[in-house]
Amino acid sequence: MNDPEPRGEYLLVACQAGAEDVVAARLTQALPGSTRGAWRRGVVTFRLPPGLDPSPADLDRLRDSIIVARSLFRCSGQIHWKDDAGRLEALRERLPQARFDAIHLYPRDLRALAAADVVADMPRRATAAGLAAAFPEATLGVARPGDLVLDCLSDGDDRWWIGWHRAQAPSTCWPGGLYPRPLPGDKVSRAWLKLDEAIATFAVEFREGQQVCELGASPGGACQRLLESGLEVVGIDPALVDPVVAAIPGFTQWRKRARDVPLRDLRGFEWVVADMNIDPTSTLEAVGRVVTAPGSRASGIIATLKIPDWSRAVELDAWLGQFRTWGFTPQARQLSTGGREVCVVALRTGGQRPRQGRDGSAGVRQARPARRRPDR
Numbered sequence: 291m292n293d294p295e296p297r298g299e300y301l302l303v304a305c306q307a308g309a310e311d312v313v314a315a316r317l318t319q320a321l322p323g324s325t326r327g328a329w330r331r332g333v334v335t336f337r338l339p340p341g342l343d344p345s346p347a348d349l350d351r352l353r354d355s356i357i358v359a360r361s362l363f364r365c366s367g368q369i370h371w372k373d374d375a376g377r378l379e380a381l382r383e384r385l386p387q388a389r390f391d392a393i394h395l396y397p398r399d400l401r402a403l404a405a406a407d408v409v410a411d412m413p414r415r416a417t418a419a420g421l422a423a424a425f426p427e428a429t430l431g432v433a434r435p436g437d438l439v440l441d442c443l444s445d446g447d448d449r450w451w452i453g454w455h456r457a458q459a460p461s462t463c464w465p466g467g468l469y470p471r472p473l474p475g476d477k478v479s480r481a482w483l484k485l486d487e488a489i490a491t492f493a494v495e496f497r498e499g500q501q502v503c504e505l506g507a508s509p510g511g512a513c514q515r516l517l518e519s520g521l522e523v524v525g526i527d528p529a530l531v532d533p534v535v536a537a538i539p540g541f542t543q544w545r546k547r548a549r550d551v552p553l554r555d556l557r558g559f560e561w562v563v564a565d566m567n568i569d570p571t572s573t574l575e576a577v578g579r580v581v582t583a584p585g586s587r588a589s590g591i592i593a594t595l596k597i598p599d600w601s602r603a604v605e606l607d608a609w610l611g612q613f614r615t616w617g618f619t620p621q622a623r624q625l626s627t628g629g630r631e632v633c634v635v636a637l638r639t640g641g642q643r644p645r646q647g648r649d650g651s652a653g654v655r656q657a658r659p660a661r662r663r664p665d666r
């Protein structure tokens with residue numbers, strides 16, 4: 291770590307294109323007195339309240355509370371120059387004493403751009419090489435926790451937004467908060483990568499042999515990822531799961547809608563994963579049914595809430611409140627590999643098991659069921 295840290299009176303938040311209003315509403319609520327600055331698709335800046343100098347831990351909490359922030363950094367504005375050499379010189383002048391441990395070079399959310407702009411917005415290889423040469427002590431790419439990171443967000447081929455953050459949580463180590471792992475070729479759907487990012491983001495720990503059900507399992511990428519962690523998986527979905535996944539030992543499919551599974555069949559699961567293309571309120575209803583089923587053993591939830599329109603994000607806090615009513619502590623993030631949706635990971639508060647089922651029966655821990663019967 292290299293101190294002292296540079297200062298900056300602006301914050302920049304990068305997000306999925308379209309989520310800017312959500313960023314603005316949640317940031318100004320969490321940080322009263324901050325005011326909105328520049329605004330582009332995928333990028334919003336804010337002026338900090340006068341005299342406020344938030345610590346890296348404050349900024350981590352702020353980023354987490356925004357939920358849809360991909361990256362958040364102390365911003366010292368834009369550098370606008372027609373070529374890389376000029377921009378690099380201006381950058382050095384702007385940050386004369388700063389030494390960085392890592393450099394994150396990334397574009398605005400590419401989904402925001404028309405095809406022609408995409409080419410312009412992708413940082414060029416020469417740009418990366420120039421930055422690496424200008425800051426030889428810094429690593430270009432994924433940072434380590436504790437690193438002071440130079441953020442260089444390319445916005446068109448002639449300007450950068452620049453600033454810095456202190457890496458800490460996993461997603462703050464990834465350039466732009468973008469999950470750096472590609473989808474391996476042998477996976478049946480992108481849901482594999484999404485779940486992999488959720489596990490890395492929230493440091494989810496499974497224990498081998500745990501029982502998990504996935505609501506909305508087809509075609510099966512997420513089940514594949516769960517099976518690779520050594521879990522016993524029941525995929526619940528009226529649509530068929532890919533035969534590659536169906537053949538993996540430890541997997542069973544119940545071909546039905548979540549609400550058609552009898553409550554008595556839901557009580558053995560320790561984890562509930564949900565990724566259904568239905569309204570968030572219906573997803574919550576289906577998840578709630580599993581975790582409050584009489585005798586439920588559920589201790590963890592990984593739920594994707596698909597947001598039909600970002601205007602529905604005003605309901606985010608109420609949705610998270612639902613997890614608390616079931617006795618779970620939720621954390622949420624719009625994953626970089628996900629679409630217009632939010633991933634919620636919730637662990638049972640205090641690690642306790644549910645006290646009672648809906649019917650008043652005691653939540654007695656069940657003996658681990660034998661291999662599940664395939665659904666007929």
Ligand SMILES: C[S@@+](CC[C@H](N)C(=O)[O-])C[C@H]1O[C@@H](n2cnc3c(N)ncnc32)[C@H](O)[C@@H]1O
Pocket residue numbers: 479480481482505506507508509510511512513526527528529546547548549565566567568
């Ligand atoms: C985004 S896909 C799931 C992707 C999957 N998790 C994977 O890993 O490949 C959404 C799935 O939700 C299923 N679905 C929608 N409503 C459902 C319900 N009420 N119960 C169970 N599955 C449902 C759909 O059939 C669809 O296969």
